[in-house]
Amino acid sequence: MTTVQETAAVRYGIWVLCPVLGAAAGWGLKLVAGWITTLKWFPFQGVFELITDISEPWATLTALGLGAAAGGLLALLWAAEMMSVEISHERVTLKKDDKTFDFGRNQVESAFADGKQLVLLSPSGAELARETSDLSRAKLEAAFTGQGYRWRAEDPFAADFKMWVEHAPELAADVNALFTARRKAISKYEHEEAAELAREIRKRGVYVKDQKKRQYYR
Missing domain, CATH: 3.30.720 (Signal recognition particle alu RNA binding heterodimer, srp9/1)
Structure with missing residues (x-):
């Protein structure tokens, strides 16, 4: 048997690298928070003002913790895609x-x-x-x-694929409904939801692929 998968460095390294990079980003954001509050045009001023109001060492610890947590979430999403x-x-x-x-x-x-x-x-x-x-x-x-x-x-079968449009007449109503739901998932970057909906469509004998957020089927 042959197994093809990401290297061990990738599979395990993301759980270290992503939190570390997230913590570094959080620390960097904390360092520039004071300067950003002077830029009145910059959005989310309330967030940066809150950061500057936190006393040390809690400001640094909070920035590192939140950054690491965000990195951990990224690693979780990355692992799910492997x-x-x-x-x-x-x-x-x-x-x-x-x-x-x-x-x-x-x-x-x-x-x-x-x-x-x-x-x-x-x-x-x-x-x-x-x-x-x-x-x-x-x-x-x-x-x-x-x-x-x-x-x-x-x-x-590449030439057999057609671009899906709302209420495609040659598709059953339930299949069109799945395509509509999948279009919403794609627009919200909900990749796993879009993949699961594609599997449901496949169960009905229709095959779907994407090109630049457009759905094609055969």
């Missing part, structure tokens, strides 16, 4: 954000990378999965071909 792919002669398993997507060998006809998305196709051309990650395309290709799977250079 994906690992386990590939064997018998099956392909994707693991992401506490979710597992498992496919037997006879289900997977081929795989390819569409931008940052790994796509698995069935023998009938249905999309089994379309998941976003920062995994290396070259490593994914080597892992799939090394286990005997077909790796495609591009999406063989």
Whole structure:
């Protein structure tokens, strides 16, 4: 079996690096807070005035603590976006954000990378999965071909995708409703919600991908 995932340095390093950078940013913000209060045009003056009103060492400790907490939240979001792919002669398993997507060998006809998305196709051309990650395309290709799977250079159905518009007549009402909800999630940068809605759409036999915040389907 071959496993493709982020390096250990990335997987574990973010839990140190992000809080440290956040704390440094908080400390830097505290240092310039006094100067910012002199710029009456600068927004959020109340926040910076509050910072300057806190006595030392509490001002520094608060800035470091809040910055580290913000960095920890960033690390949590980053970790949720990471994906690992386990590939064997018998099956392909994707693991992401506490979710597992498992496919037997006879289900997977081929795989390819569409931008940052790994796509698995069935023998009938249905999309089994379309998941976003920062995994290396070259490593994914080597892992799939090394286990005997077909790796495609591009999406063989790229020309079949159409841009989704409100109440698309050829789509069922519930599918259009999911597309509408997904459009809202995309506009709010709710990536996991958008991904989950795409999975729900896929269950209904419609396959969706995004280009510049526009949704396309086939």
